[in-house]
Amino acid sequence: MHCKSVHCKSVVHGGLMAYPARMRPGRSKASALFEAVSAAGRAARVRFAGERIPLAARIQVTRRCPLSCAYCKLPAEHGDLMDTGTIFRILSELAHAGCMRLSISGGEPLLREDVGRIVEACADLGMAPEMNTSGWGLEERIGEVGRLELLKLSLDGPEEIHDAVRGRAGSYRAAVRAARGRGRMR
Numbered sequence: 001m002h003c004k005s006v007h008c009k010s011v012v013h014g015g016l017m018a019y020p021a022r023m024r025p026g027r028s029k030a031s032a033l034f035e036a037v038s039a040a041g042r043a044a045r046v047r048f049a050g051e052r053i054p055l056a057a058r059i060q061v062t063r064r065c066p067l068s069c070a071y072c073k074l075p076a077e078h079g080d081l082m083d084t085g086t087i088f089r090i091l092s093e094l095a096h097a098g099c100m101r102l103s104i105s106g107g108e109p110l111l112r113e114d115v116g117r118i119v120e121a122c123a124d125l126g127m128a129p130e131m132n133t134s135g136w137g138l139e140e141r142i143g144e145v146g147r148l149e150l151l152k153l154s155l156d157g158p159e160e161i162h163d164a165v166r167g168r169a170g171s172y173r174a175a176v177r178a179a180r181g182r183g184r185m186r
């Protein structure tokens with residue numbers, strides 16, 4: 001699990017920032033039709049074939065993190081958990097199993113060089129990509145992860161508390177900047 005602080009819809013405590021890509025003006029009719037057909041197919045598999053489908057999944061792509069939260073030991077464990085090819089294979093298997101939403105988490109997923117490709121692959125496979133992130137480094141990489149449909153940011157409190165809990169000065173501002181940058185998602 002990336003962040004253990006509670007996510008809610010408040011920006012002040014545990015911010016959840018949603019980017020409603022499904023409602024974006026640029027979304028094509030073909031894409032909407034594809035999703036509708038896929039959803040109908042899933043419903044039929046459950047209703048008539050009695051299948052159990054993993055509608056949502058989460059993948060932990062790294063344990064690396066630029067922060068060191070008081071309640072987390074992931075950064076001390078170091079390293080990425082899977083190479084790109086392994087992640088792509090898992091994404092493909094999940095998509096074929098009927099998964100609709102995939103949450104990409106860490107550690108801090110934005111530390112992975114291939115995070116943009118992971119997001120793209122997820123979207124290309126018809127799953128809605130989501131990301132759990134501290135927001136650290138998002139501004140620099142926002143162009144790579146523009147197909148995210150949901151970005152989850154946590155705030156642990158006012159700036160001095162957040163930075164103290166997260167073990168790094170500037171982490172509050174990074175999260176707030178990331179939240180404000182949502183308008184630049186494509």
Ligand code: SF4
Binds near residue numbers: 002066071075
């Ligand atoms: S931001 Fe990093 S250190 Fe903090 S809880 Fe998430 S993974 Fe752990």
